[in-house]
Amino acid sequence: MTETLLSIQGLTKAYPGVVANDDVSFDIGVGEVHALLGENGAGKSTLVKMIYGLVKPDSGTMSLRGAGFAPPEPRSARADGIAMVFQHFSLFDALNVAENIALGMENPPPMRDLARRIREVSETYGLPLDPFRVVGDLSAGERQRVEIIRCLLQDPKLLIMDEPTSVLTPQEVDILFQTLRKLSSEGTAILYISHKLEEIRSLCDTATILRLGRVVGTCVPRETTARDMAEMMVGTALKTPEPRNHALGEVALDITGLSVNSPSAFGTSLKNIHLTLQEGEVLGIGGVAGNGQDELLAALSGELRTASDAIKLHGQPVGHLGPNPRRKLGLLAAPEERLGHAAAPDMSLTENALLTGSVRKRLERSGFLKWADTRAFAEKIIAAFDVRTPGPANAARSLSGGNLQKFVIGREVLQDPSVLVVNQPTWGVDASAAAAIRQAILDLAAQGAAVLVISQDLDELMEISGRFAALNEGRLSDIRPTADLSVDQIGLMMGGAHGMEVAHV
């Protein structure tokens, strides 16, 4: 592990208005598992894109095994033995595993040979996968295996993994780590990008920490506490949200026997969901992406109609009502997808404030819009939630993810909901915005509202919710208090390894 595989010297890349990487230098040894740690926007993605040949550095040099390395495009980076598993999978749902892999190859071998090689690689590395299964039927963990095997077929010297565990259950993470350790022991170096500190502590040999495009520290994760790494990453001492102890009130939301068919072909239908939510409570719903989270939000927001008494709000059946009648009764929602679902990208913040605020904030009079009141509402959200924008006339798409998310959450919170449903409230949001959003959720609950938080971030759910349940293939697990849950139990509630065979390495 002493030989240097890839050496990076003084890489700098600037975009208009922002320096994404500023004089970044570090080395990766042969067979080393190297963590790249940093917040959203710290420059991790730009850095790996430069290594993978997607982006060209403004200055600085890279060398691979001592020879100069400047890939003009991903193809040549792959030819030099660099492979990358992206955070978002690029797979076609309607094709099978082997076809998907063949699509990414320069000269795909005949399908039968390819299937055989897929089987070989998958067995060698403990990633069982049937080459002829249709990708649309695979779980997120299995899809990731497809991506990993696609990389391994190239026999890479350096494997770059971008936030690989965000879609996995704890058990699936274990399987992945066994595979990565085996690869590392065979001499494949791994550049592992994450912001999950405990994972990095258990997997990685060294860590390089980036903040605002600069290297702010390196450490040996096994010998450093998670808190120290987090503070290096953020640059200041972190303020953790304070849960407040307060008495719970009456049942605000009562879901009994909720079953809904998913509107999309590869979606997940909800099957017989039961839960009750009390005033002042935060209930966390975990689960791997694609297990019915979007459908649950749609069924609660009113985008999907259900049997009328499947959902009761303060005892009143609302399942048959559309979004606006539900808003009138105090049931508000904030979907996961900020651009295009929670907000219209090309519309101004004022117009976006109207999107859900028209009913409760009385922004229309017999159909005619009250633009002055709407602008005032947008300005109130911007001020109360510290949304960084020149003003409410700016388009939603001009805001950063964190700022737009604060706007979206703020828009619902300021409407004084009696029940608020949020899906992935802090996905892709920087740490300070995430802390602010979590605090807002806790404050809302403290004022007596009931909050349902759907999230794939288990740490987040453990931090803010009083009780926890998991969605697994459209079914909801038992609901348990978070205080006495172990990671293993949570993993099992999420469906364990999702029917994936455990690796035999």
Add this chain to the structure above:
Amino acid sequence: MIRLEKRPQPSRFWSAATPVVAVLATMVAGGILFASLGKDPVAAILTIFWEPLFGEFSFFYRPQLLIKGAPLILIAIGLSLGFRAGIWNIGAEGQYIMGAVVGAGVGLAFYPLEAWYIFPLMILAGALGGWAWAMIPALLKVRFGTNEILVSLMLVYVAEQILASAALGLLRNPEGFGFPGSRNLQQYASAHNAEIIAGSGLHWGVLTAFIAVIFAYVLLNRHMLGYHIRLTGEAPRAARFAGVNPARLILFCLGMSGALAGLAGLFEVAGPAGQVTIDFNVGYGFTAIIVAFLGRLHPLGILLAGFLMALTYIGGEIAQSQLGLPAAAIQVFQGMLLFFLLALDLLTNYRIRRTGREAA
């Protein structure tokens, strides 16, 4: 290398400037085209843009501008509502025909009675005829998810057959010596869409077009329904989240554009055209699609675009007769206008950047 870079938000400057720049670019490119045909480019451009407005015979051409522009504007306003919401009514030509046939039919049914209520009834019937014809693709889309583009377009050809049948049969002038075509409504005072000010070209359809512009402007900028239309076009998923009922929106947008197209047909048949004939329709319903986009789906833009399009038609005809320019050259010229507009439209949302060698 030149690279396009998405602007953080749409440029207000280019949004306003593109139509002007597009017209100028069309003049330059059209001038080159005319020059290559051996005509004096300056004279040709002047003939097209100057002659109808300020030339020797402008007293004749200016009213024509209103008469040709009004139906284009009226139809385009209706279409723009649907286009804003991503609902593509391509069959305005058919709705225009049906409005004319139904409206004229109601008028002719009263012949020879003279009464004040006949013309208002015809207006209602015209709107209803267009509306009903547009309801066919609308209901099919809502019920069975059919593609409104195909259905509305195909219904144009059905409407043309109905028009031919009406001109030859049901509505044929009994005193017309067997010639196809209905009675001339211009000679039936109660049914005549007469000019409000004689010789100005300002008939009731022109007035209705202006009202439609104001109506659409208020709807889109001040009313919840207009907001929902825009929201559906920009982010359909966000629109459903906001509580928009897609089926109702489809019915409204198609119905409204059908009714306005039907009105345009009625005003045309009762006024400038005068009678229901086999070749009554001259493509206003299709040209209005261009007008709607030329006016960037904005009511005031459509008002200007409608008159600009009418101007190139009238000017084009003058250029054909005075300078001997081929009709095809005029059509190319009109096509260029749309081409430049759509091409320059890109600058509203993107900026052009020069880059070095790096072009991924």
